[in-house]
Amino acid sequence: MRLTLNIWRQKSANEPGKMVKYDVPGVSEHMSFLEMLDVLNQRLIKQGDDPVVFEHDCREGICGCCGFMIDGVPHGPQRGTTVCQLHMRYFKDGDELYLEPFRAEAFPVVKDLLIDRSAFDRIIAAGGYVSVNTGSPQDANSLPIMKQCADMSMDAASCIGCGACVAACPNASAMLFVSAKISHLGLLPQGQPERDRRALRMLAQLQEEAFGACTNYGECEAACPKGIKLENIARMNRDYLKAALSYREEASAGGAA
């Protein structure tokens, strides 16, 4: 099949970008979307042009590197699919598509479709962890965990941090991402000691990063390639409210007084 692609081309963070039209013939329906771009890039390189820069790594939907907008939808039209796993059989001959980077103040464009998502890393560093003592592992069954909690935690943990939720949100809010991280730890016993602090710190960092606020549109949930649920945002709001009202500072430096 033959496609027409309008791709956002931007040389660097500080230069203005624009949409450029490309004619892409000879696309096989067995290609993935990224393979189709590889073919285009091969041709651009042969012509002596700059290839289209896009981020990718695993190409199997688990690392969270890939992602850009296809016709205004993060990762393209197929629900529950990262763009690396999106196959060309979902498109038809003659389609004209618009490819743009995920857009948010907090996600500056580095080049073309490549954005800087280190804001997410800083949010994780602010509280998206559990502190554990390393050493020999404890017995696997010493901490009983309800099946339902384990399942919900695993569902939240399937967030790959790609940023599609931010890209889809009309407010460029990162609440779905943060709530997934807060939920997957907060649903497990290991996540309890730092639960209050985690909600306060991750949300404070979220605000530092210039993401918008949630107005419950639900676009994030619909666009998420991993099916992260809005329910997580409600849980995050609960955690935040409880923490904001009841959190206590350490009374002393800790240890035996």
Next chain:
Amino acid sequence: MSSVAVPSGFGRTAALFNSVVGKKIVMAVTGVILFGFVTVHMIGNLQIFLGPDRINAYGKFLQENVELLWPARIILLTSVALHILAAWQLTMLNNFKARPVAYVKKAALVSTYAARTMVWSGPIVGFFIVYHILHFTTMHAYPGVAPDDVYNKVIYGFQRQPAAAIFYMVANILLATHLYHGVWSLFQTLGVNHPRYTPWIKTGSKLFGFVIGMGNCSIPLAVLLKVLPRTL
């Protein structure tokens, strides 16, 4: 250790309103109060269909219970002020700044029209509230209508100015869409989301918006269609 300090003591109360989730919680709580108000207000006003005596007695009851009326007014005005302040700040300081470069193409997958127009339905309803209070409460007098004759004040008010009646209906349809999204939204903001209840909450939210909208619109509409006759 994170570089983000968690404030303590009094600072924490301020921090609650400084945080985006805290502001949403303030909007949700004030939303519940306003939601209660519009319900009672509508039920009270629908008594106009029961005739002049009923609605005028209701008006008299409100005026006579000053010790209830003023606390209620203060709570409502504070709620409106906080609701607008939080909405204004979240919209202007956070949301409108979060995506400075717009998409060339952007699709809406699931968001409702009501949700996308909250920032417009809200201020128009706010403007309507001011107009409405000027229109009926602080009131310009109608010649020949006693100040406590609520029934005829309303009929005159809408008959003399059909444009006002139409503005009332437009504003209340927008209030209905505001509630259509707002009611479910407040549950989500306050942390109530469960696969068993959320579908019901969403349906209830739509129904509530619809009932409030229809109930409020029915009065100016009935006056315009002369279903409610003047008694003077």
